[in-house]
Amino acid sequence: MIVKTNYGGLWTIPQACALRDRGHVVVVICPPGGRLNARLAEAGIRTVASPFSFRFRPTPATLVQLWQLRRLVRRLRVQVLYHHLYAATLAARLATVGLPLARVQFVAGPAFLESRAVRVVERVLWRLDRVIICGTRYTSRRYGELGVPASRRPAVTSGLNLAWATADLPDDTAATRAEARAKARADLGLTPDQFVVIMVAYVYPPRKLAAHRNRAFKGHDVLLAAWQKFRSGHPDAVLMLVGGGSDEAGEEHRQDLVRRFGLADDPSVRWIDTADDVRSYYRAADLSVSPSLSEGHGAPPEAALLDVPSIVSDAGGLPETVDETCGWVVPRDDAVMLARALAHAHTEFRSGGLAERGVRARERSWQHFDNRISAVRMAEIVEYAAGIGGSPQEYAPPATGKVLAR
Incomplete structure (x- = not known):
């Protein structure tokens, strides 16, 4: 997994645990320190400090850091790169172009898709991901508008610890x-x-x-x-x-x-x-x-x-x-x-x-919104991206509420 934050992103923990419990080796790449690293350690999930700062500035340092991230991914022998939050998604895609692995994106929030500039970019770059797990049905629809087939944009809520x-x-x-x-x-x-x-x-x-x-x-x-x-x-x-x-x-x-x-x-x-x-x-x-x-x-x-x-x-x-x-x-x-x-x-x-x-x-x-169920669904999707098992079912809320009329 690649996560751009070391404080937020706590929804990654049950997902990482579900993958581990299914017999997979899970490593989380994120900035060092912070609440996320501590909570992952408590859960027995290995973390590695990201060499990339997740700041996309037009400087030589950015290219150097992306190259270092690429080397790290190769050293870890990653088969599926599961990336969370848009800066991590861009870093994961750019750093691993041409590597023999599957990329899976999890979209926690849809704000970046509401930017016209990002939508122009995503209309092309989504093809680098084998699957895009959308945290809401709304996000899945927005990716559908960019041409992503329904089978590659399942909606699965990250859920809650009930x-x-x-x-x-x-x-x-x-x-x-x-x-x-x-x-x-x-x-x-x-x-x-x-x-x-x-x-x-x-x-x-x-x-x-x-x-x-x-x-x-x-x-x-x-x-x-x-x-x-x-x-x-x-x-x-x-x-x-x-x-x-x-x-x-x-x-x-x-x-x-x-x-x-x-x-x-x-x-x-x-x-x-x-x-x-x-x-x-x-x-x-x-x-x-x-x-x-x-x-x-x-x-x-x-x-x-x-x-x-x-x-x-x-x-x-x-x-x-x-x-x-x-x-x-x-x-x-x-x-x-x-x-x-x-x-x-x-x-x-x-x-x-x-x-x-x-x-x-x-x-x-x-x-x-039970994260025990949704974490298993996401693990099934990651396995599917790796060529293991069949296409999993969605786990998302049913019909949406109606807007109050004037």
Whole structure:
């Protein structure tokens, strides 16, 4: 495997373990240090420091590093090169042209496919991959538009560790979950009758992608604009934003949002910096919101594991995470429709129906986002790329949720 990060990319761990458990030798090439290397080591997966920095600058050093990566792949005698995240994909393709191996790409998020320039490049370069595993059906469709045959772009969600949601509890019963919810709200100073909305996401800075018009893709600004419309008629509501800046530029953007929307003087909005464990925040919430302009499956399946239904935008794979029984889909970048969906959810909160949506959301997440199953499906695809076994089946959510109409 090649991964460009040493901090994120944790979805690679169950995939690597599934391949190892099927008798294959697995080595992960990634930057040294960081959380990913530590977690892979805990799982017994070997890692090797990447000689390539994953920065594509027009300098001799870039060519030297790509050549060093090629030598490393040859020394490891790689038969299948399984690459994650687009910078790693480009590096894997360029460094191994002409080598007798199969390349398999896993696409965690579709943002790069929403760039016109990247689509022009991918229309040619996808042919270097034997299979492209698409983390969402949306991603698979986008690659289909570039000419990739359906058999070479299976949709398989990376999934979640289902046990994570209750791993810190003595048992997984309705009574225990209710007790944990009450404690979480009390610890945060929230009363039982307050309507609590949560958004869990890092704050990324605006990017120069034409598809997003130089906007930050997580959509914090859309939610904050909708919140101002919604909050004026719902004084019992509280919004928790969990997640700091993704980097220095992201933190600058977060501070700009705080100033622009006057959050320092708005007691209804709480912005919690990055938390290592978000379970207590989800337990305290009644509703999760994912207003992204571009996204894979994002936070909704995670929120659902803790009985929290979601409002999602129609961006990327987000509509695949809910249906009409457990959430709402609204047009992306539409604060008016998002405010209207918040009002619908608030009405159900008062009637008790929102909690029922949370139960159905949990059932859906258990059914469609189990990473134990998806990791095996991906291992089967890697084996298929290597000429072992037949074509595997997809493991992805069924029909997507319908967009809320005006």
